[in-house]
Structures are given as C-alpha cells and as structure tokens.
Amino acid sequence: MADLRTALCGIELKNPVIAASGTFGYGSEFASQAALDRIGAIVVKGLSREPIRGNASPRVTETAAGMLNAIGLQNVGVKAFVAEKLPLLGQFGVPVFANVFGYGLADYVEVLSVLEDAEGVAAYELNVSCPNTKRGGLEFGAHAGELSRAVEAARAVAKRRPLLVKLSPNVTDISEMARAAVEAGADGLSLINTLRGLAVDAHSRTPVLSTGSGGLSGPAIKPVALHMVHQVSQSVDVPIIGIGGIATAEDIVEFLLCGATAVQVGTASFWDPARVADLPAELDSYLDADGTAKAAELTGGLRPPAGAA
Ligand SMILES: Cc1cc2nc3c(=O)[nH]c(=O)nc-3n(C[C@H](O)[C@H](O)[C@H](O)COP(=O)(O)O)c2cc1C
Structure with a gap:
C-alpha cells in the first residue's frame, strides 16, 4: 500500500483527493452514493452572506469532453450552512473547507466572520471568480489590484484557519x-x-444557457489546468491544489507532477457521484503498480520533455 497522506497548510489529509466546490453540494447529500470517509477533504458549495436562488434554467449543458454551467452560485447562505449543513457533514470525519464568495469586500468579510465563530471548518477557500458589483462588475480574480484587496480583507478576518485562494x-x-x-x-x-x-444552439440561433455564457469544466480543461498549475508552482512557494478535469488516478499523478500538493475533483461527480470517493483506492493501486511509495514524493517531479537539451 502506498502512503497517500499529505499535509496542506498544516492540515493533515489522509489522501490528496478533495471534492471540489459546487459539484458535491454540502457533502452529506452524497452519503448514500459515496463513502465520504474515504475522501481527503470536502469543499462545500460557495457560501454567501444571504441565500441565493441562482439563475433560471437552462443553466447546465454538456459540451465536447466537458460541461458549461451558469448555476449562479445558488446556496443557502452562510448562517443556514453553519446551523443546518455543517453539523450533518461533521459525522463523516472529513476535513471541511468552506468556499466563500461575495460581490463586494464587505460580503467576504461578513461570511468569514460568521465562519470564524463556527466549529468544524478546517480551511477557507476564497472564490474570486465573481464580479465586484461595487467596482463596475470587474471580476476580483481578473485584476491583480482587486485580487490583493479581496485577499487582504479576507486575511484580516480569517485568523483561525488557513486561507486558500481559488484562482x-x-x-x-x-x-x-x-x-x-x-x-x-x-x-x-x-x-x-x-x-x-x-x-x-444553431437551430434556434440563441445561446443554450439562460445567461448567455457560462463556465467550462471537465476533461476539456485539463491541459489548461495542468499548464497553469505548473506555471504557478514555478512562481510562488505555497501549496497548490490542482483542479480541472480530474477523473482518474493518472490525472491526479499528472497534477502532482506539475507541482500540486493535492487535487480537487469536480465535474466527474456529475457522471459518477462515487468517483471522488473511489479515487484514493485507485491512486493507491496506481502507485503500487508504479513502484511509488509516497504520493507526496511526486509533487513537482515533472521532468523536461524527452529529447530536450
Ligand atoms: C456546477 C458547478 C458549480 C460550481 N460552483 C462553484 C462554486 O460555488 N465555487 C467555486 O469556487 N467553484 C465552483 N465551481 C468550479 C469547480 O469547483 C471547479 O473549479 C471546476 O469545475 C473545474 O474542475 P472540474 O473540471 O473537475 O469540474 C463549480 C463548477 C461546476 C461545474
């Protein structure tokens, strides 16, 4: 058996496989279909200050090797999450990462303040892929200055737990x-x-999703994600969680080689709800067959292209 344990910002994970935000609900909904206790950690749906109903249908559509969504960050709101969802998830003994978003700095600060008072959260993950409505709709994550302000504001409140930023x-x-x-x-x-x-939709000559555009995920984005993880791993010295089209043990190994310490599995849960819980055992078999004793050894181990000088 390979050693799958990994340490992420001081959190001990039994394996590097994490359920990605927005694709695994609040975790407990999946308990009848997946062995939650086998998962390294669960990132819950993005949490906002107030409940959000999300966009009108159609808000999900399949694409070649992927999926396009415009759910609209539907969620119960941070207070209902803490009161009703977090206690249910607590029974599975899996670290819970709270994904946080907002449409202004005050939103991030308020959601994090509520979470700081709650027990049962291991880390925060800041979703910065949303528009700052107070600054003309500019996405926080698309502009270094906006991003810095959002992270600084969050950091000032997030004192009890590690702060991950999702790029x-x-x-x-x-x-x-x-x-x-x-x-x-x-x-x-x-x-x-x-x-x-x-x-x-070529027949109706309209966009398929009610919002027009959406977010592409799934195997179609894996090469882009691998490239970005590799680039970022060369630029900063903090742990990286790789995300994008992961569905197999070999996908995980590829992300670790590119510099990731752990990975998240998103869209794969839509076609197989047990995928994320099954992957740690599959990674174990893969590493055994490969003669790799520890998953953590793989991080950053990408070699130069064959034939490179
Ligand atoms: C339906 C859906 C909802 C999502 N909701 C969120 C969210 O609330 N917060 C967030 O940070 N990312 C969200 N994401 C992005 C995923 O967590 C992940 O980063 C992305 O889908 C790429 O991984 P994948 O190719 O494995 O799906 C969502 C993705 C999908 C498909």
Missing part, C-alpha cells in the same frame, strides 16, 4: 495573480476555476 483561469498571466494573492496573505492556492465559454 480564475480567465486572465492573461496566472502567475501574476498567484503572486498577488500570496503577497496579500494567501496560505495556499487552488486552481483552476471554470473557463469562460459559450454554447450556441
């Missing part, structure tokens, strides 16, 4: 954003969030 891939230079987030106080980085995309 948007919809930028020209992801390394610049990574450095801005780390300089502003991020303990670790998660990447990538969804890529902006558009699905068109």
Whole structure:
C-alpha cells in the first residue's frame, strides 16, 4: 500500500483527493452514493452572506469532453450552512473547507466572520471568480489590484484557519495573480476555476444557457489546468491544489507532477457521484503498480520533455 497522506497548510489529509466546490453540494447529500470517509477533504458549495436562488434554467449543458454551467452560485447562505449543513457533514470525519464568495469586500468579510465563530471548518477557500458589483462588475480574480484587496480583507478576518485562494483561469498571466494573492496573505492556492465559454444552439440561433455564457469544466480543461498549475508552482512557494478535469488516478499523478500538493475533483461527480470517493483506492493501486511509495514524493517531479537539451 502506498502512503497517500499529505499535509496542506498544516492540515493533515489522509489522501490528496478533495471534492471540489459546487459539484458535491454540502457533502452529506452524497452519503448514500459515496463513502465520504474515504475522501481527503470536502469543499462545500460557495457560501454567501444571504441565500441565493441562482439563475433560471437552462443553466447546465454538456459540451465536447466537458460541461458549461451558469448555476449562479445558488446556496443557502452562510448562517443556514453553519446551523443546518455543517453539523450533518461533521459525522463523516472529513476535513471541511468552506468556499466563500461575495460581490463586494464587505460580503467576504461578513461570511468569514460568521465562519470564524463556527466549529468544524478546517480551511477557507476564497472564490474570486465573481464580479465586484461595487467596482463596475470587474471580476476580483481578473485584476491583480482587486485580487490583493479581496485577499487582504479576507486575511484580516480569517485568523483561525488557513486561507486558500481559488484562482480564475480567465486572465492573461496566472502567475501574476498567484503572486498577488500570496503577497496579500494567501496560505495556499487552488486552481483552476471554470473557463469562460459559450454554447450556441444553431437551430434556434440563441445561446443554450439562460445567461448567455457560462463556465467550462471537465476533461476539456485539463491541459489548461495542468499548464497553469505548473506555471504557478514555478512562481510562488505555497501549496497548490490542482483542479480541472480530474477523473482518474493518472490525472491526479499528472497534477502532482506539475507541482500540486493535492487535487480537487469536480465535474466527474456529475457522471459518477462515487468517483471522488473511489479515487484514493485507485491512486493507491496506481502507485503500487508504479513502484511509488509516497504520493507526496511526486509533487513537482515533472521532468523536461524527452529529447530536450
Ligand atoms: C456546477 C458547478 C458549480 C460550481 N460552483 C462553484 C462554486 O460555488 N465555487 C467555486 O469556487 N467553484 C465552483 N465551481 C468550479 C469547480 O469547483 C471547479 O473549479 C471546476 O469545475 C473545474 O474542475 P472540474 O473540471 O473537475 O469540474 C463549480 C463548477 C461546476 C461545474
């Protein structure tokens, strides 16, 4: 048996496989279909100050090797999460990461303040792929200055737990954003969030989703995610969680080699709700067959291309 344990910003994980935000509900809904206690950690749906109903249907559509969504960050709100969802998840003994978003700095601060008073949360993950409505709708994660301000504001409140910042891939230079987030106080980085995309219905000549564009995820984005994880790992010195199209043990190994300490599994849960819980055992078998004793040894082990000088 390979040693799958990993340490992420001081949190001991039994394995590096984490359920990604927005694709695994509040965790407990999946208990009848997946062995939750086998998962390294669970990131819950993005939490906001007030409950959000989300966008009108259609808000999800399948694409070639992927999926486009415009759920609209539907969630019960942070207070109901703490009162009703967090206690249910607590029984599975899996570290819970709270994903936080807002439409202004005050939103991030307030959600984190509520979480700071709650027990049963292991880390915060800041979703910065949302528009700052107080600054003309500019995405926090698309501009280094906005990103710094959001992370600094969050850091000032997030005292009890590690602060992970989840980077948007919809930028020209992801390394610049990574450095801005780390300089502003991020303990670790998660990447990538969804890529902006558009699905068109040629018959009706309209966008498929009610919102027009949406976020692309799934195997289609894996090469982009691997490249960005690799770039960021060369630019900053904090743990990285790799995300994007992961569905197999080999996918996980690829992300670890590119510099990730752990990974998150998102869209795969839509076609197989047990995928994320099954992956640690599959990773174990893969590493055994490969003669790798410890998963953590793989981090950053990517070699130069064959034939490179
Ligand atoms: C339906 C759906 C909802 C999502 N909701 C959130 C969210 O609330 N917060 C967040 O940070 N990321 C959210 N994401 C992004 C995922 O956590 C993940 O970063 C992205 O889907 C890429 O990983 P994947 O290719 O494994 O799905 C969502 C993705 C999907 C498909």
